[in-house]
Amino acid sequence: MLDLPDDILEPLGRSPVARDVARRAGVSTATVSRVLNGSAGVRADKREAVMRAAQDLGFVANGAARALSTRRFMAVGAVVPNIENEAFVRVLSSVQDRLRQAGYTLIAANAGYDLEDELREATFLLERGVDGLMLVGDIHHPDLYARIARSGIPMVQTFSLSRQHSCVGFDNAASAARAANYLMDLGHRRIGVISGLRKDNDRGGARVIGIAQALAARGLRLAPEHDIEISYGIGGGRDGFRQMLAGGPPPTAIICGTDQIAFGAMIEARARGLSVPGDLSVIGHNDSDFSPFLDPPLTTIRIHSAEIGHAAGDHLIARIQGRPVVRLTEIDAELILRASTAPPRRDAG
Amino acid sequence: MLDLPDDILEPLGRSPVARDVARRAGVSTATVSRVLNGSAGVRADKREAVMRAAQDLGFVANGAARALSTRRFMAVGAVVPNIENEAFVRVLSSVQDRLRQAGYTLIAANAGYDLEDELREATFLLERGVDGLMLVGDIHHPDLYARIARSGIPMVQTFSLSRQHSCVGFDNAASAARAANYLMDLGHRRIGVISGLRKDNDRGGARVIGIAQALAARGLRLAPEHDIEISYGIGGGRDGFRQMLAGGPPPTAIICGTDQIAFGAMIEARARGLSVPGDLSVIGHNDSDFSPFLDPPLTTIRIHSAEIGHAAGDHLIARIQGRPVVRLTEIDAELILRASTAPPRRDAG
DNA sequence: ACGGTTTCTGAAAGCGCTTTCAGATAGCCA
DNA sequence: TGGCTATCTGAAAGCGCTTTCAGAAACCGT
Numbered sequence: 074m075l076d077l078p079d080d081i082l083e084p085l086g087r088s089p090v091a092r093d094v095a096r097r098a099g100v101s102t103a104t105v106s107r108v109l110n111g112s113a114g115v116r117a118d119k120r121e122a123v124m125r126a127a128q129d130l131g132f133v134a135n136g137a138a139r140a141l142s143t144r145r146f147m148a149v150g151a152v153v154p155n156i157e158n159e160a161f162v163r164v165l166s167s168v169q170d171r172l173r174q175a176g177y178t179l180i181a182a183n184a185g186y187d188l189e190d191e192l193r194e195a196t197f198l199l200e201r202g203v204d205g206l207m208l209v210g211d212i213h214h215p216d217l218y219a220r221i222a223r224s225g226i227p228m229v230q231t232f233s234l235s236r237q238h239s240c241v242g243f244d245n246a247a248s249a250a251r252a253a254n255y256l257m258d259l260g261h262r263r264i265g266v267i268s269g270l271r272k273d274n275d276r277g278g279a280r281v282i283g284i285a286q287a288l289a290a291r292g293l294r295l296a297p298e299h300d301i302e303i304s305y306g307i308g309g310g311r312d313g314f315r316q317m318l319a320g321g322p323p324p325t326a327i328i329c330g331t332d333q334i335a336f337g338a339m340i341e342a343r344a345r346g347l348s349v350p351g352d353l354s355v356i357g358h359n360d361s362d363f364s365p366f367l368d369p370p371l372t373t374i375r376i377h378s379a380e381i382g383h384a385a386g387d388h389l390i391a392r393i394q395g396r397p398v399v400r401l402t403e404i405d406a407e408l409i410l411r412a413s414t415a416p417p418r419r420d421a422g
Numbered sequence: 423m424l425d426l427p428d429d430i431l432e433p434l435g436r437s438p439v440a441r442d443v444a445r446r447a448g449v450s451t452a453t454v455s456r457v458l459n460g461s462a463g464v465r466a467d468k469r470e471a472v473m474r475a476a477q478d479l480g481f482v483a484n485g486a487a488r489a490l491s492t493r494r495f496m497a498v499g500a501v502v503p504n505i506e507n508e509a510f511v512r513v514l515s516s517v518q519d520r521l522r523q524a525g526y527t528l529i530a531a532n533a534g535y536d537l538e539d540e541l542r543e544a545t546f547l548l549e550r551g552v553d554g555l556m557l558v559g560d561i562h563h564p565d566l567y568a569r570i571a572r573s574g575i576p577m578v579q580t581f582s583l584s585r586q587h588s589c590v591g592f593d594n595a596a597s598a599a600r601a602a603n604y605l606m607d608l609g610h611r612r613i614g615v616i617s618g619l620r621k622d623n624d625r626g627g628a629r630v631i632g633i634a635q636a637l638a639a640r641g642l643r644l645a646p647e648h649d650i651e652i653s654y655g656i657g658g659g660r661d662g663f664r665q666m667l668a669g670g671p672p673p674t675a676i677i678c679g680t681d682q683i684a685f686g687a688m689i690e691a692r693a694r695g696l697s698v699p700g701d702l703s704v705i706g707h708n709d710s711d712f713s714p715f716l717d718p719p720l721t722t723i724r725i726h727s728a729e730i731g732h733a734a735g736d737h738l739i740a741r742i743q744g745r746p747v748v749r750l751t752e753i754d755a756e757l758i759l760r761a762s763t764a765p766p767r768r769d770a771g
Numbered sequence: 772a773c774g775g776t777t778t779c780t781g782a783a784a785g786c787g788c789t790t791t792c793a794g795a796t797a798g799c800c801a
Numbered sequence: 802t803g804g805c806t807a808t809c810t811g812a813a814a815g816c817g818c819t820t821t822c823a824g825a826a827a828c829c830g831t
Binding site for chain 2: 816817818819820821
């Protein structure tokens with residue numbers, strides 16, 4: 074006969090713990106743990122009893138205690154340059170998708186395109202005990218690499234490729250070069266670039282380099298006055314294009330760091346009486362939702378953010394679980410042709 | 423004379439714990455904890471020693487152990503209907519801002535406009551042990567309220583007002599009514615609505631009700647064929663407006679659930695040969711980044727998402743820390759007038 | 772130098788879970 | 802029924818931190 078305490082059917086004044094479930098089911102906490110974690114080797118009747126007791130009590134295991142005991146926090150962190158940027162939101166959303174399926178939580182943080190801030194945020198995440206970390210790009214604070222190494226958790230970089238570290242991304246230089254080649258194939262010879270901030274941003278930098286090299290390969294050059302660096306957004310695009318026009322003969326085509334920038338440039342071009350694509354061809358980056366609906370619809374380099382996120386999530390989960398992984402996953406970007414690009418006018422030279 | 427173990431200057435094979443710091447500094451773990459948590463009452467020299475030892479070792483306190491010991495997870499959860507929606511991203515970003523300052527982490531999850539999914543995600547967060555919870559809207563699964571109550575953590579609802587629960591938001595019906603009144607003041611009499619999904623969405627529902635009531639107050643009515651419910655996005659807006667045209671005499675003005683929907687409707691209108699605002703006035707919701715740059719610039723109801731997030735974050739932190747709070751914070755939405763609205767044509771009746 | 776305060780400090784007891792280890796139980800065959 | 806193996810189970814030892822409590826040290830006035 075079991076010896077039941079009086080309070081056994083009374084509500085507890087606190088949230089129930091494993092001990093309470095064990096008492097109610099007439100077993101030990103060890104068995105409760107075994108049942109709740111699905112480990113085999115518990116007789117059916119006891120399993121039943123535990124399940125019911127847990128149910129009745131509304132028992133929810135204390136995450137901190139579990140994490141302390143298993144050394145698994147069941148969460149991974151992600152630090153992105155700008156949490157409000159469409160591409161990064163999509164990545165976060167898709168990486169969370171995967172993590173969620175594996176029982177993990179995503180904790181996202183914002184670095185604001187600054188290495189020091191990124192270090193701070195990532196450290197914060199590391200202190201929380203995340204089991205894995207996702208970063209964007211291949212340029213990070215050296216201390217960050219050191220801390221990640223010391224913590225011993227897996228890390229994956231996204232949106233660009235890397236020799237040193239695990240990554241899921243694409244060749245920013247090559248895809249931008251492809252866009253440049255497409256423009257040159259159309260007959261353009263004066264091609265400009267409006268990119269977002271390039272400091273500490275290997276993606277932006279690589280793209281400009283890719284374009285410059287593609288031009289060089291055909292005997293052209295990226296004129297300094299056609300190489301503009303601005304802050305992100307539609308306003309940035311307007312400013313950028315205005316700046317570009319101020320610097321001598323206008324380009325007949327431009328490649329922009331985001332679709333927002335491209336949109337801004339198109340607005341400014343129209344305000345100046347330039348028609349797109351008649352006087353100016355425009356290519357963006359990211360394929361935003363609104364890009365197919367612009368006037369004219371925007372040619373853009375589509376980055377498969379969702380795929381990047383899925384792959385990055387799978388990569389981290391696999392490494393956390395000790396499964397083998399490929400170090401480098403390439404998710405190719407794609408040039409989406411729409412009506413914002415066309416051959417230059419005859420007389421444009 | 424202190425008795426130092428041999429390994430004291432050797433790197434440990436594992437990440438350092440408080441014990442290691444204590445040994446290196448020649449104090450107990452209690453003192454280490456006191457120093458690292460800034461509690462007063464530790465002599466300067468010992469404090470120094472601990473600081474240096476922690477520094478040297480690269481000590482990072484184990485979050486799970488700390489959480490277990492303090493019963494504070496130092497994280498709050500947020501469940502939003504759609505993590506890729508601009509307005510919600512902004513709220514998450516601003517709430518995180520505040521939390522971060524108070525030393526808390528934000529864990530965000532996606533509910534996809536479904537009460538069951540929301541319950542599932544919120545439960546997941548609760549199991550993790552979050553210290554507070556942010557939800558969107560005033561309609562939730564009854565079980566969710568029960569679980570929150572049982573867990574004893576503070577919760578705050580956002581984007582709408584509530585009689586029952588703490589909230590930071592605005593009166594969706596009133597702000598939509600204001601937009602309707604503005605249109606009627608311009609002379610419009612046939613006003614339509616294209617909203618996102620209204621099931622389990624009090625915001626969308628309230629807006630339509632507000633509009634219908636505003637119309638009724640002036641002896642008009644919202645015709646059923648002018649009351650369209652679609653899924654979100656630009657495509658949704660196009661579909662919605664197409665549907666509306668199929669149902670009899672077209673409205674001279676529409677109010678849309680988001681700027682994306684409004685943009686879609688404008689595209690469809692133009693495709694049908696209708697000019698905006700000549701033949702159709704359009705009002706959106708949220709004031710997206712691109713809205714001022716559309717052709718014509720979009721009149722919209724600006725929701726101060728960042729303020730909502732800040733207030734919600736402050737509210738939660740205050741309650742977690744046991745400080746008094748106001749139960750209801752109203753952050754008024756604002757009608758931003760741009761060129762997509764104008765008086766109807768004379769002959770439009 | 773001494774008793775009485777005041778200030779610091781360390782030992783130890785948790786926090787609530789998982790997991791090992793050894794003992795208990797059940798199952799099986801002869 | 803006895804002996805042996807195969808299953809189950811519970812006691813107890815952590816996980817790494819915070820915090821209480823009582824004792825040690827420092828300080829003070831006389």
